[in-house]
Amino acid sequence: MISLQVNLLTRKVINLSGYSKESGIFMGKITKHMYDTILNHRSIRKYKRDPVDGNILHDILKAATRASTTGNMQVYSIVVSSEQKIKEALWEVHFRQDMVKQAPLVLTFCADFNRFNAWCRLRKAAPGYDNFLSFVTAAIDALLAAQNFVVAAEEHGLGICYLGTTIYNAEKIIEILELPKAVVPVTTLVAGYPAEVPELTDRLPVEAVVHYEKYRDYSAGDIDRLYAEKESLELTAKLLEENKLETLAQIFTDKRYTKKDNVFFSQKYLEVINKQGFMNNLAEDRE
Ligand SMILES: Cc1cc2nc3c(=O)[nH]c(=O)nc-3n(C[C@H](O)[C@H](O)[C@H](O)COP(=O)(O)O)c2cc1C
Numbered sequence: 001m002i003s004l005q006v007n008l009l010t011r012k013v014i015n016l017s018g019y020s021k022e023s024g025i026f027m028g029k030i031t032k033h034m035y036d037t038i039l040n041h042r043s044i045r046k047y048k049r050d051p052v053d054g055n056i057l058h059d060i061l062k063a064a065t066r067a068s069t070t071g072n073m074q075v076y077s078i079v080v081s082s083e084q085k086i087k088e089a090l091w092e093v094h095f096r097q098d099m100v101k102q103a104p105l106v107l108t109f110c111a112d113f114n115r116f117n118a119w120c121r122l123r124k125a126a127p128g129y130d131n132f133l134s135f136v137t138a139a140i141d142a143l144l145a146a147q148n149f150v151v152a153a154e155e156h157g158l159g160i161c162y163l164g165t166t167i168y169n170a171e172k173i174i175e176i177l178e179l180p181k182a183v184v185p186v187t188t189l190v191a192g193y194p195a196e197v198p199e200l201t202d203r204l205p206v207e208a209v210v211h212y213e214k215y216r217d218y219s220a221g222d223i224d225r226l227y228a229e230k231e232s233l234e235l236t237a238k239l240l241e242e243n244k245l246e247t248l249a250q251i252f253t254d255k256r257y258t259k260k261d262n263v264f265f266s267q268k269y270l271e272v273i274n275k276q277g278f279m280n281n282l283a284e285d286r287e
Contacts, residue, residue, distance in 0.1 A: 034151065034155065037151065040154075041154060042159075042199070042201065043159075044099075044194040044196060045161055045196070046194070046195040047102045047103040047159065048194070049104070050104070052158065052192060056156055059152070060158075061080075063152035064078065064149035065148075067147070067148040068144055069141045070140065073141070074141065075111065075112055075129075075141050076109060076111060076138055076145055077183060079107065079110065079179075081105070081108070082104060088101060089176045090106055090173070090188075093169040094165040094188065099161055099190045100163070100190055102190075103161075104191070104193075105190065105191040106188060106189075106191075107146075107188065107190075108166065108177060108187075109142040109186055109187045109188065110142055110179060110183050110185045111141070111186050113127070113129045113182040113183075117129060117182055130182075130278060130280040131278060132278055132279060134278060142186045142187065150189065153189075153191050158192060158194075159193065159194035160189050161189070161190050162189055163188040164187075166187050166188040167186065167265065167269050170269055170272045171271070173188075174276070179276075181277045182276060182277050182278070184272060184273055184278065202230055204226055204227070204230070205226060205229075207226075231248050236248050
């Protein structure tokens with residue numbers, strides 16, 4: 001039996017026993033309220049050397065696998081890397097972002113039909129999952145598992161950071177992690193105990209991203225209002241000064257995510273998706 005005590009003032013849940021026999025899940029001694037955890041999310045880019053206890057990691061991974069999944073097929077895999085040699089190889093292909101070497105855990109979330117296809121073939125079922133739709137399906141599954149991992153990890157006091165560089169250099173990650181056909185990396189998380197507490201980053205107001213009943217397109221006035229806070233941040237002024245640019249939007253279009261880079265990496269990723277066997281999109285002749 002798990003024993004919980006709730007402090008109503010801090011809304012913190014204190015787990016007194018630590019281990020639930022019923023669920024088989026090892027819980028951290030003190031877990032914060034899930035909603036506070038979500039609202040306090042910040043990406044962590046500096047980590048302590050402390051390793052993550054195997055029971056805690058298993059608990060978090062279990063939470064990841066409880067995410068919704070298309071048709072309950074679980075068409076994804078998570079590759080956990082903790083060996084320094086592998087982390088260094090990954091660091092190289094993740095544009096040498098130091099947190100990859102520093103964090104005790106690097107987790108690569110992959111769209112994966114390999115296992116499901118094998119199961120089908122061994123059970124006299126013909127898989128039809130070598131197409132782009134199946135890749136998107138599996139990528140969605142992988143991302144849902146990743147975000148469940150994030151929330152559970154943060155509940156345990158760990159920090160995380162996603163690595164978008166996964167889709168830029170997917171072919172090299174496939175080599176390093178020896179991913180077979182029908183497996184494509186879609187995102188990576190570094191995870192470990194935080195060695196920094198960065199400021200919370202801004203978000204657009206909720207009304208900016210939510211539409212009730214039907215989509216309501218944005219007028220120029222809406223855009224001005226919804227982006228006003230972001231544009232008036234001190235950080236924005238600093239970025240404009242440093243980059244000698246006029247608007248924050250130009251930081252994105254001209255510096256961070258340029259069309260040239262986007263097209264280059266799109267082509268590379270499409271090649272990977274093709275090579276891994278997800279681009280057979282022609283309909284078979286039917287009688
Ligand atoms: C798919 C994805 C890829 C990301 N890739 C990187 C990355 O390669 N390097 C990095 O430092 N942060 C990366 N981030 C973190 C974002 O920069 C961060 O989530 C965003 O700035 C908001 O900050 P916050 O997470 O602290 O709230 C990524 C986030 C996502 C969701």
